[in-house]
Amino acid sequence: MAEPVLGRGDGDDRRLLRSTRVVTPDGERPAAVEVTGRTITAVLPYDTPVPPGTRPTDLGDDVLLPGLVDTHVHVNDPGRSEWEGFATATAAAAAGGVTTVVDMPLNSIPPTTGTAHLDVKRETARGRVYTDTGFWGGAVPGNVEDLRPLHDAGVFGFKCFLLHSGVDEFPPLDPAGLEAALAELTRFDGLLIVHAEDPGIIDGAPQRPGPKYADFLASRPRAAEDRAVEGLVALAGRLGGRVHVLHLSSAGALPLLAAARREGVRITVETCPHFLTLTAEEVPDGATEFKCCPPIREAANQDALWQALADGLIDCVVSDHSPSTVDLKHKDSGDFAAAWGGISSLQLGLPAVWTEARRRGHTLADVARWMSAGPARLAGLGATKGAIAAGYDADFAVLAPDLTFTVDPARLQHRNPVTAYAGRTLSGVVRSTWLGGRVVARDGEVTGEPAGRLIERPAGGS
Structure with a gap:
């Protein structure tokens, strides 16, 4: 032979x-x-x-996996670089087996809501990224005319909120603004990615400040997500536009999404490692490092999310890494209402998901589909990233799947030592990460100078 x-x-x-x-x-x-x-x-x-x-x-x-693609990362740079920055965020990503990051348009100052702001973001990132790095644009009140120029400049799509984003410089869209944005994006087949919680339901929910996690959970009910998804399904169906639901935590929205898919509505959905691996029942009162919006919900809800992943209804798993300085978590009072909402997990997504996936009988091929191929496809990068196949970028994560480690926040690469995974024992040690055929991280540390590229939406991509 x-x-x-x-x-x-x-x-x-x-x-x-x-x-x-x-x-x-x-x-x-x-x-x-x-x-x-x-x-x-x-x-x-x-x-x-x-x-x-x-x-x-x-x-x-050791297992050779396609490098992870994380399409939901808040780098916060420039403007809030004390929360995070391109160097620290992408170092954490590389240490965790992530080779491609797409940065969210808010929490930086300025937000990525116009081409001049995109230029600032790119200049800030240039020469400082350890992973390939792209950018989402933002859809906010009054910037409909900026959407096509941002699309032409290479952003991967456009994020919007339906309620207050947490920062005043990135305001939400009301129903008329949401329709106007999606109508404009539909003209050139742009992608709208949505923080889907209904403001009316949240305004009507009990708002009790303090350290009790049950009170915080009651303030962000599942019905708020379900109602918002229902509205997005109707709007996407009527306009024919492409919509993606960010960080789904409510399993109650899954039947709506399944029905919409059967009817040909162009809607996709992601969830996050913390919704798949952490449960409301285990969150201690006052443990504000667990606060995120939408919130971590009950174990039975988590089981339904896993079933939706297995069934292919949930398209991908991404971090929603949303860090802050330690003081903004208000650990002194433990007040969930006052604390910044966001889970810091960029370096830990692969072992966190693998730990629970293996327990539930899933394989590393499943994990690669959810965390590499799925996000790459969402961003229009499915022809070059997210798979080990001829013609694809030589981006790899090398994993020792049976080794375990205990999470020490001080040893993580992201800027502030806060994470909901502190003290947890996880399976799967990332031995090395390869970007474009070269090792960029080994044993939890980046190697050499930043070698990542700034990437754009491919021509004809999302």
């Missing part, structure tokens, strides 16, 4: 990564992955000989 012929590719830098466990779009198998320059040029049999001039890397039984 003739030996396989390795493909050529565009550059002279050739590598061969070999593992007994390579996760490909067809499942997990032993394989040798050929990389030329920044690109995967072939996925070959495990025992393929190493040709002259090719650098071999034998990963043994």
Whole structure:
């Protein structure tokens, strides 16, 4: 039998990564992955000989996964870089096996609501990112005319809120503004991504400040998400636009989404590691590091989210990394109403999800589908990222799936040592992360200078 012929590719830098466990779009198998320059040029049999001039890397039984794509990250830079920044956020991402990040348009000053603001954001990020990094635009009152120019400038889509965002410089859209934004985006097939909570229901819910998590949970009821999703389904169906529901925590919205899909409505949905791995029953009173909006809900609700993932109704799992300084979490009073809402988890998403996925009988191929291929497809990057296959970027996460570690916030790469996962034991240690065929992180630390690229929505993409 003739030996396989390795493909050529565009550059002279050739590598061969070999593992007994390579996760490909067809499942997990032993394989040798050929990389030329920044690109995967072939996925070959495990025992393929190493040709002259090719650098071999034998990963043994560690799992070679496609690098994670995280399309929901609040970098907060410029303007609130004391909360986070491009260097620290992308270092945390790389340490956790994430190779592509898409930055949210708010919590930075200025927000990404016009092309001049996008230029500021890009200039701030340039030369400081350890991962490939792109940008969402924002849809806010009064910027309908800015949406097409932002789209043409390469943002991946447009985020909006239906209620107060938490920062005054990124106000919500009322129903008329929401319709106007989606109508404009539909003209050029742009994507609207929505924080889906209904303000009327939340305004009518009991608002009791203090340290009791049950009181905070009651202030953000599931009905607020369900009502908002119902409205988005109706609007997307009527206008024919593309809508994506961000950070779904309420399983009550799932039947609405399933029915909409059957009727051809173009609506997708994500959830987050904290909704899949943490439950309301285990949140201690006063533990404001668990506060996020929408909130972490009960175990039975979590079970339904997992079933929706297994059924393919939920499209992807992304972090919603929304950090802040320690003081904004108000740990002194433990007041959930006063604390900043956001879970810091960018470095921990892969092991957190894998720990629970394995317990529920899922595989690393499932995790790759949810955390690599799904987000890449959402962002229009599905032809180059999110899979180990010929022609894709050579972005990898190398995981020791059976090793465990205990989360120490002080050892994480993001800027402030606050996380809801502190003290938890997780399965799956990220040994190394590869971006464009080169190691950018190893054993929880970045290696070398930032080597990530600033990326744009592909022509014809979302």
